[in-house]
Amino acid sequence: MQRRFFLKQTGLLAGGLLAAKELMAINKLSAPVRIGIIGCGDRGRGIIHILNRMPDQFQIVSVCDVLDFRLTAAKKIEGGERWTAYTDYSEMLRAKNLDAAVVAVPLHMHYPIALEVISQGCHLYLEKTMTYNIEQALDLVRLMKERKNQVLQVGHQYRYSPLYYRVKEMIDRGDLGKITQVDCRWDRNGDWRRPVDDPRLERAVNWRMYRAYSGGLVAELLSHQIDFINWLFDVHPDEFSATGGIDVFGDGRETFDNVQLMLRYSGLGLIGNFGAMCGNAYDGYLFKIKGTRGTLSLLTDEGVFYPEKKIVKSKTVVDGVSGASEITWDKKGGVPILPEKTKDGTQYAFEDFYKRIKDGLLPDSNVITGARTAISVHLANQALYSKQMVTWKKNLEP
CATH class of the missing domain: 3.30.360.10 (Dihydrodipicolinate Reductase; domain 2)
Structure with missing residues (x-):
């Protein structure tokens, strides 16, 4: 009797745990991607406006720029009062509250920031051109071949x-x-x-x-x-x-x-x-x-x-x-x-970025x-x- 009761209860418990895990997986698939913007110049702020029109897909969590006046301008955009502002992208990434990051900085900084975003396990939308030189491009290819569960999409949006x-x-x-x-x-x-x-x-x-x-x-x-x-x-x-x-x-x-x-x-x-x-x-x-x-x-x-x-x-x-x-x-x-x-090509690009994060497939504009x-x-x-x-x-x- 006690054994039957124990098996029944543990069976329900196991089923409950399984259902909970499945529910968590479903919620994760349907939840907006928590994203941070590194670089708040014209392009970065333009992307922020696009993402603000996609609340079911993306939730902006933080913004970063080395120039204070650009951070100030970004924070004035609708929703900006909710975002954490950083002048150091490493500090932003160490907060561990992001699923993905956008890198929209001067070309010579694409590669070092991309390395850190990838090392932190985030998905990456990296503005064009992907890298400043050939060696950096080939190195990112080698790195991403070892990161099958991460998405790197390059911003050739058209x-x-x-x-x-x-x-x-x-x-x-x-x-x-x-x-x-x-x-x-x-x-x-x-x-x-x-x-x-x-x-x-x-x-x-x-x-x-x-x-x-x-x-x-x-x-x-x-x-x-x-x-x-x-x-x-x-x-x-x-x-x-x-x-x-x-x-x-x-x-x-x-x-x-x-x-x-x-x-x-x-x-x-x-x-x-x-x-x-x-x-x-x-x-x-x-x-x-x-x-x-x-x-x-x-x-x-x-x-x-x-x-x-x-x-x-x-x-x-x-x-x-x-x-x-x-x-x-x-x-x-x-x-x-x-x-x-x-429509604006950037919106199509981020719609695809969201899909690739969810399904794990390779973006058309990839590494x-x-x-x-x-x-x-x-x-x-x-x-x-x-x-x-x-x-x-x-x-x-x-």
Whole structure:
């Protein structure tokens, strides 16, 4: 009798414990990710605004920046009164109350902070470009191969847009035919400077101007388009030619304000032309992928397909490209590839980051693709500043 009672009670207890464990697991899967923001400049604060629109996925716990005025600005954002503010990212990570961290700091600090975030067991959203140099990129790849339960997502956010997934689908399907040229620009008309009240903070605030901290226009702007081509074709450039200079603003900067790259993807028979400048904003963001059957002209939030005239027997030849029942052709003979503009790419990227944290799968923009793009950027800058052709060596494959 006592034995039967004992077995019954222990069975209920075991079942209760099992149910409790299952309930905890379910709650953990559904709970918001506790996240901290390291770097509260323009990009960091922009990410904070995005995360504030995703309360079911992310709960901001803490913010960190070495500059007091940036911390103050971050804390003024809605919800900021609840966040703990730090000037030391190590102290922030040692608090052990985070599931994940965003690193949005000057490029030269990406690697050391990433190492510490990973060592603390946190998931990591690391802004582009992934690392400052090649050695750091390859080291992060080695490190993450040992960290199967952690997610490292790189902030090439535009490739997460439904627009760019549609582009990949069209190219994989052969809609553009043989692709041999890509033309990309990201232009602006301005000195790219932030005001600095204290001259001692010049390099901390305007780090993009100095080569010890920054990869310049190639890393900050063109890396997005270089990354997309790498991902689109699962490839990297193998020849790098470039030219440029400080042609607009002679203000003591070291990174070029006018650059042009020509990258060769020999295995594809593809040439990529990538340019950026600070002296004219007419083109702004421009991205054209050219094949024997047509051209894709892309912005960050919309795109148009222009079929080659020789393959257009009727306008219905591309029916279905936009996903709409009625195709609306523009005056230049193009058709939208999506029926409406997409949202901010950063929101799509963080929606995916949340999913990858929960399911443990590899993000599309991961440590391998991030390394491939970081290496491409580094080699492009080598060609740019040396004025010599640079090639991708076999030992660089991440």
